[in-house]
Amino acid sequence: MCPPICQLLQYFSGAPVIMQDRDLSEYSPSLSSTSRHLSCDHQLCEWGSNCKNPKDPCPYIFNYDDFENTTSAGFLVEDKLHLASVGDHTARKMLQASVVLGCGRKQGGSFFDGAAPDGVMGLGPGDISVPSLLAKAGLIQNCFSLCFDENDSGRILFGDRGHASQQSTPFLPIQGTYVAYFVGVESYCVGNSCLKRSGFKALVDSGSSFTYLPSEVYNELVSEFDKQVNAKRISFQDGLWDYCYNASSQELHDIPAIQLKFPRNQNFVVHNPTYSIPHHQGFTMFCLSLQPTDGSYGIIGQNFMIGYRMVFDIENLKLGWSNSSCQDTSDSADVHLAPPPDNKSPNPLPTNEQQSIPRTPSVAPAVAGRTSSESSAASLVIPFLHLMISLLLLLVKCMFISTL
Numbered sequence: 001m002c003p004p005i006c007q008l009l010q011y012f013s014g015a016p017v018i019m020q021d022r023d024l025s026e027y028s029p030s031l032s033s034t035s036r037h038l039s040c041d042h043q044l045c046e047w048g049s050n051c052k053n054p055k056d057p058c059p060y061i062f063n064y065d066d067f068e069n070t071t072s073a074g075f076l077v078e079d080k081l082h083l084a085s086v087g088d089h090t091a092r093k094m095l096q097a098s099v100v101l102g103c104g105r106k107q108g109g110s111f112f113d114g115a116a117p118d119g120v121m122g123l124g125p126g127d128i129s130v131p132s133l134l135a136k137a138g139l140i141q142n143c144f145s146l147c148f149d150e151n152d153s154g155r156i157l158f159g160d161r162g163h164a165s166q167q168s169t170p171f172l173p174i175q176g177t178y179v180a181y182f183v184g185v186e187s188y189c190v191g192n193s194c195l196k197r198s199g200f201k202a203l204v205d206s207g208s209s210f211t212y213l214p215s216e217v218y219n220e221l222v223s224e225f226d227k228q229v230n231a232k233r234i235s236f237q238d239g240l241w242d243y244c245y246n247a248s249s250q251e252l253h254d255i256p257a258i259q260l261k262f263p264r265n266q267n268f269v270v271h272n273p274t275y276s277i278p279h280h281q282g283f284t285m286f287c288l289s290l291q292p293t294d295g296s297y298g299i300i301g302q303n304f305m306i307g308y309r310m311v312f313d314i315e316n317l318k319l320g321w322s323n324s325s326c327q328d329t330s331d332s333a334d335v336h337l338a339p340p341p342d343n344k345s346p347n348p349l350p351t352n353e354q355q356s357i358p359r360t361p362s363v364a365p366a367v368a369g370r371t372s373s374e375s376s377a378a379s380l381v382i383p384f385l386h387l388m389i390s391l392l393l394l395l396v397k398c399m400f401i402s403t404l
Contacts, residue, residue, distance in 0.1 A: 038076040044100060044128050045076065060102050064207075070109030072120075077103050081130065083158070097139060100128040123156075123206070125171075125178050125314050132314070134158055142315040146206050147326035148306045154326045162311035166322035169262035172201060181205070181312060182297070183319055186263060188217070190224040191256035199261075201297040204310070204319055208301035210240070210289050211273075218292035221258070225273075225288055228256045234285065241275070241287040248283055252276070255286070260300075268321060270304050 038044060038058040040051035045058035057075040064070040080096040122129045123144065135142035140159030148154040172182040186199040197220050200213070213221065222243050226233065231247040231254075245251075260268040274286040289303050311320035 032079055035077055035079040038078060038100065062102065064109065070107075072102060072104045072107035074103045074105040074107075076128070077101050095139070097134055097137060099130055099133050120207070123312070124180055131158055131312075135315070143311065143313040145309050145311045146305065147309045147324050148302055149326040150306055160311060161313060162309060162320045163322040166309070166311065166320040167262075167266045167268070168311075168313075168318045168320040169264075169266050171317045171319060178317060181319060183262065183300075185260050185298070187261045188221060189259040189261070190221060191228050193224055193228070194259075194261075195220050195224060202260075202300050203297060204300045204312075206302055206305065206310075208299050209303065210291060211301040211304045212291050212293040212299040214296060214298055215292045215294060217298065218290060222288060222290065225256060225258070230254050231286075236285070236287060239287065240291065241289060243290075244285060244287040246279060246283050246285055252284055252286065268304075268308075271307070273304070275303070 039055050040048040040058050041054035042048070042058060047059045047061065048054070050059065057077075059074070060076050061073045062071065078098055078100055081099045083095045083097060085093040085095065123131060123146075126132060131140070131142060131144045134140045141161065143161050144156060144158045145160035145162055146154065146156050169183050171178055172184055174180070174182060181204040182201050183204060184199060185202050188195060188199070197217060200217055212218075226243055229245055231245040231251045234244055234246050236244040255272060255274055258270045258273045260270075262268065273288060273290065275289040276284050276286040279285045293299070307323060308321045309324035309326070311322075313320060
């Protein structure tokens with residue numbers, strides 16, 4: 001097997017699969033001895049009915065219309081994702097896990113034009129997303145967390161259910177299916193003023209740099225924000241946002257927070273919903289980093305997630321959040337990983353009998369150092385599968401392959 005290579009991926013919870021440009025220079029597809037294509041008759045091949053031969057490579061087509069018509073089409077392949085454990089009580093361990101990759105032959109749009117240099121990591125609830133495959137292999141509970149800090153860095157933890165005291169709200173189905181991470185916003189506030197308009201559905205999407213609101217909600221919210229800001233509004237030519245201001249250092253401390261209210265009195269507070277740019281003579285230009293959308297639902301983007309540990313609990317169909325510096329994982333549960341059976345490759349993709357994920361935890365959480373002495377000596381104790389990120393770019397040690 002050839003050495004692992006590094007890939008820069010933009011990851012977002014709206015995508016179902018890792019999508020990789022097959023012609024990038026960062027890797028050589030022919031060097032991977034662990035790769036294999038998924039055939040059209042594989043259980044994970046959604047487009048298999050379009051194949052002429054059941055043993056042909058499984059095709060895929062993915063459209064992300066919300067962001068400048070990002071598209072990707074190609075073939076699904078399997079290879080190894082290299083992960084590292086993280087925890088306060090256990091030694092760092094390395095792990096290889098089988099994942100499905102979309103080996104792109106034709107793609108376009110903003111995500112493949114500079115935003116994501118090597119591809120996109122899909123973290124959605126679908127069968128072939130990275131967290132779903134790790135859970136089906138019995139490596140983690142079917143959940144993960146994302147955290148972005150104010151220094152443009154953060155982390156992703158696979159298998160993390162978050163803090164015991166975190167707030168949460170249920171995911172909502174779309175036409176009876178949980179196709180993405182939708183939540184229901186009941187109401188919203190600016191500063192101490194809660195607005196009267198009814199709520200809306202929102203997609204929680206780490207792949208969106210900024211946050212979008214339905215037009216009527218946007219107009220009401222920005223109008224109230226403008227009333228409360230004690231700073232001079234200015235025109236920002238060629239900018240992304242309509243509400244920009246020139247503020248002194250004192251005025252920057254008076255920016256009103258935005259609060260999203262969820263069922264059961266669960267509150268999501270964005271203390272600084274702005275994007276700041278140093279201006280001149282001690283002044284700073286800041287813009288309310290919201291944009292309107294003509295759609296019926298909003299999008300909670302990465303800028304609203306800063307300072308929070310966002311927990312996507314697929315197994316229990318809920319979103320959790322708690323304040324976090326993105327560095328402390330001491331309050332997280334550990335996960336036991338069982339070794340693969342003898343004479344079998346580690347962490348194979350699920351067989352026909354393993355396609356569905358049980359609602360009960362696939363692996364039991366435990367505290368490192370307190371495991372039973374009767375546990376198998378070969379068992380690994382890995383608190384979380386851990387990947388570090390910078391901005392929206394995810395540095396992944398992995399091998400990407402092509403079958404054609």
